[in-house]
Amino acid sequence: MNCAEARPLLDACLDGELDLVHDVAVEQHLETCVACRARRDRTIAMTTLLRARVPRPPAPTALRERVQAAIRAEMPTDDAVATKIVPMRTRPPAMPWIAVAAGIAVLLGFAFALLPTQSQSEGLAPLFADALNSHRRAIIAGPLVAVASSDRHTVKPWLAARLDFSPPVLDLAAAGFPLVGGRLDYVGQRPVAALVYQRRDHRIEVFVSPAEGESTPAWSARDGFRMSHWTHSGMRFVAISDLSEPEIREFVERLRAGEAS
Ligand SMILES: [Zn+2]
Structure with a gap:
């Protein structure tokens, strides 16, 4: 794929609207093309800015x-x-x-x-697309976890030592979602803590990074994956899994209940 072919597809790629073949082709082009990557980053920056700055008044x-x-x-x-x-x-x-x-x-x-x-x-589409790409890359190419431990007292300090923030790490084993471990990743144009949980043979990944504001979960689904985004106590959470909808919702609620306490 060259620039002329990639550019008309950039917005759709960010919005998660491309089929897998085109999505992969655009991602591959972006990895090798500085100009297109800059163009994509400008779009993400603009989207983020608009989302943050444009007021959303109630219907008058x-x-x-x-x-x-x-x-x-x-x-x-x-x-x-x-x-x-x-x-x-x-x-x-x-x-x-x-x-x-x-x-x-x-x-x-x-x-x-x-x-x-x-x-x-809609504003979260680039972040969701980014999170999904990172999750897939980790599952296909690995490593999914760089620190493999079900002990949050091991995972949390490992992450905190490598990031400029200390992510909340919960053990949800009692709720049927044991912690598998964590790694570092780069999502939403910043380093994030990636926490990996498990249910049966399904993985659930949670990307955590500092963010302002409080928001309830916003949901998105793509290619068999479900994603949820929320902010709480100075942190942004993006959960992603191929679990069934009731199970991923249960996971998110357990995580939110735990992190709220
Ligand atoms: Zn290009």
Whole structure:
């Protein structure tokens, strides 16, 4: 793949929208091409900046009223139909369209309530793509763990000695997710602690790095992997696994419950 072929695919690659063949081809090109890598990094920086700086205000009342007015403006058609069918005096009261408008307004309210989560997930696409690539590389090429231990008192100091932060390391063996070990990785344009847990023959990886803010898990799925991102107590967590959805959700909840205490 050359630059002319790679560049139109860069955004889709970051958004996790490419099939595996194209994804691998773009990644391979990026590994050898400084110019395209710079272009990708600028896009990631821009996305990160926009996500951090652009405010996400709630839907204003005026907008809701405009939507309701627009709905009312559309109603004469129905009224006209009603007039043709039903004589004026027996025309039903205007309640139905108010109910319809109210229903739509409620739906719009839900849609706007969901917006932050959706845009959050969209903004996280580059990070999720990066995490998935790192996870796959580690599984295919190894080593998945550089410090192999189920003892968090071994894994945590090993990581802390090699990073400029000390990641929280939990042992979730009692919950059925034993710790396997950890390694260093580079995800989201910074060194991260990679913690590896296990359930049966499935691996669960958690990338941990410092980050501001508090957020509940945002989810994404791609190529049979499920990924979750959340921030808590000055740390960003990205969990990734090919576990079933209920199991990876249980893992994330156990981890969040443990790290919260
Ligand atoms: Zn190139």
